[in-house]
Amino acid sequence: MPGYSEKLKKIFEKNKIDIGSKIRITTSSRTYEGILMPRTEGKDDIIVIKLKNGYNFGIKYDESIKIEKIEDALKKQEKKLQLKFDKNKPTVYILHTGGTIASKVDYRTGGVEASFGPEDLIEMFPEINDYANIKSKLIRRMFSEDMRFEHHQIMAREIAKVSKECDGIIITHGTDTLHYTSASLAFMLGNIGIPVILVGSQRSSDRPSTDAAMNLICAVKFIVKTNFAGVGVCMHATSNDDYCYINHPCKVRKMHTSRRDAFQPINADPIAKVWFKEDKIEFIRKDYDKKDKNRKIDLKDGYEDKVALVKFYPGFDEKILEFYEKQNYKGIVLEGYGLGQIPINEIDEFTKHNKNNFNILKRMAEKGCIIAATSQTIFGRVNLNVYSTGRDMQSIGIIGCEDMHPETAFVKLKWLLGNFKPEQVKELLVKNLRGEITE
Amino acid sequence: MPGYSEKLKKIFEKNKIDIGSKIRITTSSRTYEGILMPRTEGKDDIIVIKLKNGYNFGIKYDESIKIEKIEDALKKQEKKLQLKFDKNKPTVYILHTGGTIASKVDYRTGGVEASFGPEDLIEMFPEINDYANIKSKLIRRMFSEDMRFEHHQIMAREIAKVSKECDGIIITHGTDTLHYTSASLAFMLGNIGIPVILVGSQRSSDRPSTDAAMNLICAVKFIVKTNFAGVGVCMHATSNDDYCYINHPCKVRKMHTSRRDAFQPINADPIAKVWFKEDKIEFIRKDYDKKDKNRKIDLKDGYEDKVALVKFYPGFDEKILEFYEKQNYKGIVLEGYGLGQIPINEIDEFTKHNKNNFNILKRMAEKGCIIAATSQTIFGRVNLNVYSTGRDMQSIGIIGCEDMHPETAFVKLKWLLGNFKPEQVKELLVKNLRGEITE
Numbered sequence: 001m002p003g004y005s006e007k008l009k010k011i012f013e014k015n016k017i018d019i020g021s022k023i024r025i026t027t028s029s030r031t032y033e034g035i036l037m038p039r040t041e042g043k044d045d046i047i048v049i050k051l052k053n054g055y056n057f058g059i060k061y062d063e064s065i066k067i068e069k070i071e072d073a074l075k076k077q078e079k080k081l082q083l084k085f086d087k088n089k090p091t092v093y094i095l096h097t098g099g100t101i102a103s104k105v106d107y108r109t110g111g112v113e114a115s116f117g118p119e120d121l122i123e124m125f126p127e128i129n130d131y132a133n134i135k136s137k138l139i140r141r142m143f144s145e146d147m148r149f150e151h152h153q154i155m156a157r158e159i160a161k162v163s164k165e166c167d168g169i170i171i172t173h174g175t176d177t178l179h180y181t182s183a184s185l186a187f188m189l190g191n192i193g194i195p196v197i198l199v200g201s202q203r204s205s206d207r208p209s210t211d212a213a214m215n216l217i218c219a220v221k222f223i224v225k226t227n228f229a230g231v232g233v234c235m236h237a238t239s240n241d242d243y244c245y246i247n248h249p250c251k252v253r254k255m256h257t258s259r260r261d262a263f264q265p266i267n268a269d270p271i272a273k274v275w276f277k278e279d280k281i282e283f284i285r286k287d288y289d290k291k292d293k294n295r296k297i298d299l300k301d302g303y304e305d306k307v308a309l310v311k312f313y314p315g316f317d318e319k320i321l322e323f324y325e326k327q328n329y330k331g332i333v334l335e336g337y338g339l340g341q342i343p344i345n346e347i348d349e350f351t352k353h354n355k356n357n358f359n360i361l362k363r364m365a366e367k368g369c370i371i372a373a374t375s376q377t378i379f380g381r382v383n384l385n386v387y388s389t390g391r392d393m394q395s396i397g398i399i400g401c402e403d404m405h406p407e408t409a410f411v412k413l414k415w416l417l418g419n420f421k422p423e424q425v426k427e428l429l430v431k432n433l434r435g436e437i438t439e
Numbered sequence: 440m441p442g443y444s445e446k447l448k449k450i451f452e453k454n455k456i457d458i459g460s461k462i463r464i465t466t467s468s469r470t471y472e473g474i475l476m477p478r479t480e481g482k483d484d485i486i487v488i489k490l491k492n493g494y495n496f497g498i499k500y501d502e503s504i505k506i507e508k509i510e511d512a513l514k515k516q517e518k519k520l521q522l523k524f525d526k527n528k529p530t531v532y533i534l535h536t537g538g539t540i541a542s543k544v545d546y547r548t549g550g551v552e553a554s555f556g557p558e559d560l561i562e563m564f565p566e567i568n569d570y571a572n573i574k575s576k577l578i579r580r581m582f583s584e585d586m587r588f589e590h591h592q593i594m595a596r597e598i599a600k601v602s603k604e605c606d607g608i609i610i611t612h613g614t615d616t617l618h619y620t621s622a623s624l625a626f627m628l629g630n631i632g633i634p635v636i637l638v639g640s641q642r643s644s645d646r647p648s649t650d651a652a653m654n655l656i657c658a659v660k661f662i663v664k665t666n667f668a669g670v671g672v673c674m675h676a677t678s679n680d681d682y683c684y685i686n687h688p689c690k691v692r693k694m695h696t697s698r699r700d701a702f703q704p705i706n707a708d709p710i711a712k713v714w715f716k717e718d719k720i721e722f723i724r725k726d727y728d729k730k731d732k733n734r735k736i737d738l739k740d741g742y743e744d745k746v747a748l749v750k751f752y753p754g755f756d757e758k759i760l761e762f763y764e765k766q767n768y769k770g771i772v773l774e775g776y777g778l779g780q781i782p783i784n785e786i787d788e789f790t791k792h793n794k795n796n797f798n799i800l801k802r803m804a805e806k807g808c809i810i811a812a813t814s815q816t817i818f819g820r821v822n823l824n825v826y827s828t829g830r831d832m833q834s835i836g837i838i839g840c841e842d843m844h845p846e847t848a849f850v851k852l853k854w855l856l857g858n859f860k861p862e863q864v865k866e867l868l869v870k871n872l873r874g875e876i877t878e
Contacts, residue, residue, distance in 0.1 A: 043834060048827070058830045142786045143828055145776045148754045150789040176776035180753045257778050257819025308759075311750040311774065313849055314619045315587045320747070323762045335750065337584045337615035339696050347581045350589040378817075380696025388487070389582055391497050395482060410752055 003039030008047065008061055012036075020073030023049065025059055026066040032059060033070065081119040085133055090167035090224050092132040094121060095158055097151070098142040099174030100204035101212045127217050131224045135166060144174025144181070144200075149303040149414065152181055156188040156301045159196055163297060168195040168223030170216070175200035175254060175262065178233065182249035183411040184303075186231040186434045193295030195223045196231045197246070202260045211236050211260040218244035218274040225281055229289040230434075232271060235263040241277075245270040248285075250408045250436035253378065267379060267403040268438050287435070302418030307331035309410040311376060312342050318356035325360055331370045331417050331425075332361075333401070333410040340373035340382035340400050341389040358392065365397040370425055372399050372413055374406040399429055402437045412436060442478030447486065447500055451475075459512030462488065464498055465505040471498065472509065520558040524572055529606035529663050531571040533560060534597055536590070537581040538613030539643035540651045566656050570663045574605060583613025583620070583639075588742040588853065591620055595627040595740045598635055602736060607634040607662030609655070614639035614693060614701065617672065621688035622850040623742075625670040625873045632734030634662045635670045636685070641699045650675050650699040657683035657713040664720055668728040669873075671710060674702040680716075684709040687724075689847045689875035692817065706818060706842040707877050726874070741857030746770035748849040750815060751781050757795035764799055770809045770856050770864075771800075772840070772849045779812035779821035779839050780828040797831065804836040809864055811838050811852055813845040838868055841876045851875060 004012070017023055017036060025032045025047065034049030037056060046058040047067070059065070118134040128134055139158060140151065159169055173181060178200045185196060197219040201212035219234040222244075231249040239261050251268035272283045306329045310320070324332060336342040344358035345351060365371055373393060375382055381403040384390030390400070401409040412433075416425045432439065443451070456462055456475060464471045464486060473488030476495060485497040486506070498504070557573040567573055578597060579590065598608055612620060617639045624635060636658040640651035658673040661683075670688040678700050690707035712721045745768045749759070763771060775781040783797035784790060804810055812832060814821050820842040823829030829839070840848040851872075855864040871878065 043831075046830070055825055056827070057824065058827075140786065142790075143780070143784060143826065145751075145780045145828060146782045146784045146786055146790050146793050148782075148789050148792070152753070176780065177753055184753075254777065254816050255818055257814050257816050257821060259819065262816065262819075303754075305754065305756075307754075308756070309750060309752045311748060312584075313748045313846065314591075314616055314623075315742075315744065315746075315853070317744075317747070317766075319766065320762070323759070327756075327758065338693065341582070341584045341615065343585045343587075345582060345585045347579065347585055350587050351581075351585050353587070354585050375696050377693050377696050377701065379694055380698065380701075382696060385496070386494055387582065388495070388497075389584060391485070392482075407752065414754070 003044055004047075005044040005061075008045065011067055015067060015069050017067070017069045018073045021069050022071035024068045024070050025049065026068075027059070028064055032057065081123055083118060083122065083129075083134075090132050091165065092128070092134055092168050092170060092220055092223055093162045093166040094118070094134060094136040094170045094172060095155065095162070096136065096138050096172045097140045097144070097147070097155065097174070099144055099172060099200055101172045101199060101201040101216065125213050125216055127213075128220045131220045132167075135162075137162070142174070144177040147174075147177050147181060149184065152184040152188065153301045153303070155181070156185055156299060159185070159189060159192075160297050160299045163192065163194055166194070167293070168197070170219050170223070171196065171198045172216070173198050173200050175202055175235075179253050179263070180407055180411055182231055182233050182252065183408045183436070184415065186249035186436075187412060187415040188299065188301045189231060190298030190300055191295055192231070192297050193229050193292040195226075195228050195291070197223060198231070198233045198249070200235060202236075202258060202262055209260070211241075214241050214276045215244055218276055222246055222272065222274045222281060226272070226283075227291045228271070229291045229295075233263060234274065236260040237270070237273060243273045243275045246272040246274060248435055250404070250412075250434055251438075253405060253407060266405045267381070268435070300415075300419045303414045304330050304417030307333070307410065307414040307417060309333045309335060309406055311335040311406075312337065316343060316357070318353050318360060321357055321360040321364075325364050329364070329369055331372070331413045332364070333372045333374055333406060333413055334398070335376045335406045336373055338375060338377065339386055339390060340375050340384050341387060341393065342373070344389060344392060358396070361398065362396040368422055370399070370413060370417065370422065370429070371397065372401050372409055372429060374401045374404065374409045376406065378405050399426060402430060404436055408436050442483055443486075444483040444500075447484065450506055454506060454508050456506070456508045457512045460508050461510035463507045463509050464488065465507075466498065467503055471496065520562055522557060522561065522568075522573075529571050530604065531567070531573055531607050531609060531659055531662055532601045532605040533557070533573060533575040533609045533611060534594065534601070535575065535577050535611045536579045536583070536586070536594065536613070538583055538611060538639055540611045540638060540640040540655065564652050564655055566652075567659045570659045571606075574601075576601070581613070583616040586613075586616050586620060588623065591623040591627065592740045592742070594620070595624055595738060598624070598628060598631075599736050599738045602631070602633055605633070606732070607636070609658050609662070610635065610637045611655070612637050612639050614641055614674075618688075618692050618702070619846055619850055621670055621672050621691065622847045622875070623854065625688040625875075626851060626854040627738065627740045628670060629737030629739055630734055631670070631736050632668050632731040634665075634667050634730070636662060637670070637672045637688070639674060641675075641697060641701055648699070650680075653680050653715045654683055657715060661685055661711065661713045661720060665711070665722075666730045667710070668730045668734075672702060673713065675699040676709070676712060682712045682714045685711040685713060687874055689843070689851075689873055690877075692844060692846060705844045706820070707874070739854075739858045742853045743769050743856030746772070746849065746853040746856060748772045748774060748845055750774040750845075751776065755782060755796070757792050757799060760796055760799040760803075764803050768803070768808055770811070770852045771803070772811045772813055772845060772852055773837070774815045774845045775812055777814060777816065778825055778829060779814050779823050780826060780832065781812070783828060783831060797835070800837065801835040807861055809838070809852060809856065809861065809868070810836065811840050811848055811868060813840045813843060813848045815845065817844050838865060841869060843875055847875050
């Protein structure tokens with residue numbers, strides 16, 4: 001009964017309720033039915049059940065609530081699938097970091113903490129075994145919103161390690177920060193000679209509308225059937241189950257809270273389309289790296305902690321920039337407006353604060369902080385030459401980030417400052433290293 | 440010679456160059472030709488010329504540069520258009536705040552600071568006079584990135600004042616923060632009985648590809664020919680010169696740095712389409728307020744200064760939230776991930792920082808700060824019930840902002856805290872007041 005209060009544990013025990021049991025909860029106003037879930041975080045007096053529609057739902061316990069068992073939890077399947085290695089098939093390594101993609105595993109048996117073995121994966125998604133021998137490893141089991149660059153580093157090192165034992169790697173990942181991770185891995189894994197495809201799922205595997213299977217299967221097909229090398233993101237291209245996009249790791253962004261085609265290309269075409277039910281893969285771009293298993297990865301997995309992405313909005317308080325100055329930040333990515341400008345002009349008594357933004361950034365730049373300009377429009381290219389504001393920004397050394405969207409510019413600056421000298425950083429920031437800048 | 444250094448003034452004088460003169464600048468490597476522009480901001484030793492393509496361009500002066508006059512500035516047109524009031528036509532009031540839309544005014548005569556009279560506007564855009572009597576007023580001449588809520592307040596008061604003298608109002612505005620202003624005005628101008636249409640331009644009026652005329656003319660047509668009341672945004676719907684969208688003031692966002700159709704609807708249909716060359720207006724939505732000149736504006740133009748929009752990214756430093764806590768912020772709009780979640784879970788040694796985010800926000804909420812959750816996906820609806828992270832956020836009082844995108848949620852919270860009591864704010868934040876929340 002992990003995570004539940006002593007009181008609730010006693011009630012569950014009395015009613016012979018286990019994790020995975022189907023239960024009915026009756027409050028004064030409503031009745032809920034669902035599978036009892038383990039409680040891994042948060043308050044221990046909230047009962048979490050998985051509803052029929054696949055969503056988890058939490059109900060705060062109080063004395064007036066009635067809890068009944070409707071069905072026992074299923075017995076754990078003891079006999080595991082026997083996997084055979086087929087030397088005629090390529091080998092794909094699946095590294096799991098968390099997220100909804102593999103969340104089907106054994107709710108009814110209470111086995112959410114089950115090991116992430118290749119057998120479990122093939123039981124969930126049998127088709128992947130048709131294309132490849134599957135190896136797998138559980139790296140973390142976390143929501144992607146909790147991921148930090150420390151975790152990108154762990155992934156990059158693990159990829160470098162297992163890359164010798166396989167023909168391609170899949171990273172299963174929560175979708176929320178998947179595009180930050182894909183950019184980060186693209187920078188960390190220089191010269192990689194095999195494909196590394198990030199796969200997430202917007203609807204968990206136990207919901208009828210899940211996109212988990214199609215995204216994973218398309219990723220395996222893409223790895224096995226093409227000569228692509230490098231990092232990519234494989235997710236639904238449309239809201240139908242027709243084909244996935246392989247998007248560029250630095251030119252993609254989660255653009256919807258819930259749609260299955262949330263990952264859309266930004267300022268660049270997707271690399272390829274991979275059909276789900278047909279044996280069809282179409283490359284939209286030709287400028288990708290080709291597979292070469294003999295290439296040695298140039299692993300540069302450093303990153304600088306003191307880099308911030310600072311979004312502007314009307315009434316932005318200059319004290320926010322002062323905070324970063326006092327904290328000795330080494331890099332600032334401004335998420336400005338339009339062509340990249342931020343409020344720095346003094347027009348009237350109200351805009352003297354805007355002028356202070358300029359003064360503070362000037363001081364920071366003089367102390368060596370790298371300041372980069374991007375646009376909150378997300379789409380389009382920054383241009384600091386058009387308006388006087390942009391030219392004034394350039395006069396203190398602020399660098400326009402071309403057509404990198406804010407998140408990619410942020411990841412790049414963090415990575416550059418962790419691996420190169422300050423003089424090099426300025427030059428490399430506006431140089432296309434991984435396809436992050438479209439010429 | 441406003442804004443230029445004494446040295447440059449002497450050189451210009453010697454060569455009989457005025458603002459508006461066509462000049463040639465020869466550096467060691469290149470030759471530039473263009474109209475000499477006044478220098479209103481920034482360093483005084485940079486010569487700004489308007490190139491043939493309409494872009495302004497700055498060249499730092501040094502001794503090696505050669506400056507010649509090619510053509511005199513045009514003489515100022517002294518004789519102004521004589522306007523006649525036509526009592527059969529409605530009256531449209533144009534309030535100018537700045538931006539590229541009216542930037543054509545008299546570069547060649549040096550008259551960039553010319554008064555923004557109805558005659559100037561009608562000279563630039565003669566068609567608007569076919570539809571309406573034009574009145575106008577210059578409120579400010581500023582880049583929209585410099586606008587603060589103080590300026591929204593000035594606009595709202597001016598609108599309330601002139602609303603009695605006209606049938607509709609147009610606000611000409613820089614595009615960079617136009618969507619913040621439109622949301623702000625929608626909230627400030629309760630119960631308004633006439634249309635208030637914001638119009639910007641992505642390409643200035645002196646460029647062949649300008650969108651200024653079409654956007655302004657479509658706005659005038661929409662005001663004159665329909666029964667719409669309330670705030671709207673009139674900009675190109677596509678990159679062709681075919682029709683404009685009238686977008687909802689709270690459901691629109693600048694989504695491209697430079698395209699003319701940068702303003703796209705977010706999580707809602709546009710209100711209407713207005714064709715440029717045809718006499719055709721089509722309402723896409725029917726749920727708009729109808730004109731009623733007798734209605735009294737409920738002007739609520741307060742706003743709270745201490746509200747921040749805080750965007751998350753991997754590695755987000757908990758000290759940033761501590762800063763807002765120390766500064767006694769009254770409202771925080773979190774720009775989180777996916778369905779609205781932010782990093783608050785402790786998974787391993789690295790994510791203890793994430794856990795601190797939770798602790799700091801909990802303390803802030805306990806002290807009365809209103810904390811609201813939005814998503815950096817921009818599109819889609821926030822839902823804090825799906826994952827345990829969201830439920831934990833709710834447990835400390837964090838409020839999910841439904842389908843408001845971050846900028847609209849930020850403007851709304853700032854406005855609510857400036858006009859209502861804290862208890863009311865929580866309730867009103869998730870209540871649809873102006874069409875900002877789609878049911």
